[in-house]
Amino acid sequence: MALMDFFRRRKAGATPDLDAAALRSDRFRLERQGDWQRLEAIVARLEAGRLRRISDDDLLALPALYRMAASSLAIARETTLDAATLNYLETLVQRAWFQLYGTRSSLGSWLRRFFGGGWSEAVRAITPDVLIALAAMVAGTLVGWLLVSGDPHWFHALVPGEFGGQRAPGASADTLRSTIFGEQQGTTGLSAFAAYLFGNNTKVAILAFALGFAFGVPSILLLIHNMALLGAMLWLFDGAGLGTDFVAWLSVHGTTELFAILLAGGAGIHVGRNMAFPGNRSILAAAAQSGQRAAIVMTGVVVMLMVAAFLEGFVRQLVNVTPARFAIGGAMLAFWVAYFYVLRRRPAMGAD
């Protein structure tokens, strides 16, 4: 570019004509523009993600260069009327600011902090909301059970057709038994089934969280509705004398999956509750603070759902005995509870 050449020529000519510049604002610019351009070059490389191309010297100088440009801008705003210099500085400082205060943590270090305490800390922080979600889930299960035991027609209203399949009121105990024991669709196709389950459950969990935005009410409704389905199922199997077996069948993945949905609902309620009762903060600040904490929980929920899908797709179909199923489900539940509430490490998340 001709303009760049023009500039280089001047720079090459040793001293920029400081004396020739009569205007004080021009002298101000000439004295500092070398540093500005160095900062600009570094920022451009940062933006392109080419970290390796930046020399150690440049990286070390970056904070000082940024502060210098920032103070130059503050001075220029009050002393210079050269619109081009001002615009250039405004843009430069903004770009540098975005790089210096951008998302800095690499994915690896973020995950290490996440699993090493950040996740369980966030879960503990929303304990009251998790309890509310738990109450909603228990209530939902009870409602489902009571409704169906009062009038079996409710079953069809609560359980969608394609979900229930053979499991419907009036089915014989043998039919029901065959749905929870034995190879349902063979052991082939299980991994695809697991991947499908994961995708589906994740959508439900994200919905439970995202709906919390409207002051938490839809999250609670969603939890109640989903758990009513479970309650209806429980009633059905209990009626056929298969209650324990059904719970065991469910617990293999259910302890993990229901825990994940519980946390997702809790996260949604957390955001909703903080927006409804922000305390001394502004609603916006409260929403942002609780939203970011809930986001950590939700990332964990996705991880839990992956585990649940694996258990549901593989383990449940392969382990066919009630006590063994109880053992797996119980062990998973104990693991999660221990991980979240017992093993405490120094808090690390969010503060860097």
Add this chain to the structure above:
Amino acid sequence: MATAPHLAREAKRHRELITPEGLALNLTIASRGARAGAIILDFILIHVTMLVVTLLLMYLAFGVFGVSGLSAGGPLELLAVVWLIMMFLFRYAYFLYFELGPRGATPGKRITGIRIAARDGGRLTAEAVIARNLLRDIELFLPLVLVAGAQSGDGGLAGLAALAWFAIFMTFPFFNRDAMRAGDLVAGTFVVEAPGRRREGALDVSRAALGQEEVQGSHAYRFGEAELGIYGEYELQVLERILRDNRADAMAQVAETICAKIGWTTGRGDERAFLEAFYAQLRARLESELRFGKRKADKHATSE
């Protein structure tokens, strides 16, 4: 500068952000049009990639492995798992990956020149980016599914109610000053114009070197207090732009206007030297007043 009349309309979108150093940064809220354009571009990109991946996997399944019928297991099952995971990643990880990058913008946002930023001037955290993208589901994907479903009339009255509910989320950016969508609100972020995309911002420092050479030429023209006092900062900027554009007819016209105003007559052909001298001396005068805390926004302002 914000007082310049032609900028008054845009002032509504200007925000001041205080950095941890205490410097006020001038950011501009991204227009809703730019954001709509960005999401449409991203959608096209995601779906084209999804389609290509699907076709590729189908080619692998039918062409390479030669699937006969529906014999599950083996390579076909693997491909199905890969496909399901890819679809999940495109839906959720696409936005996360790009917004966590150094530019804080998806490809669509980059093309339309916008990016995300933390509303409080602090660091943009990974948690914030995750939070704002989790809500995208109820704002965009679900309503689109509902709209598609509403045509078949399956949902009935409940479907319409749900549609109204989601319409609240979709129109959320139109009901707050910062054009935040629900996800931005929960994450503490907003979408701003990316620096360096504005035309003036792209100027090189070297172009700012106007004042220098003019000073030499300015000996030919000397203006007094009264002559320089008629203009303010806005006129100075207009003059600067005219000098940069360097179009002979525009310069002649401006020189004529100034001469008429200050009662001079200038020779033809020397307009540039005249304007440069006027610019340099006007700027010197206004800047020296600036140092004493006096600003004169434009010619209508009384220099107090």
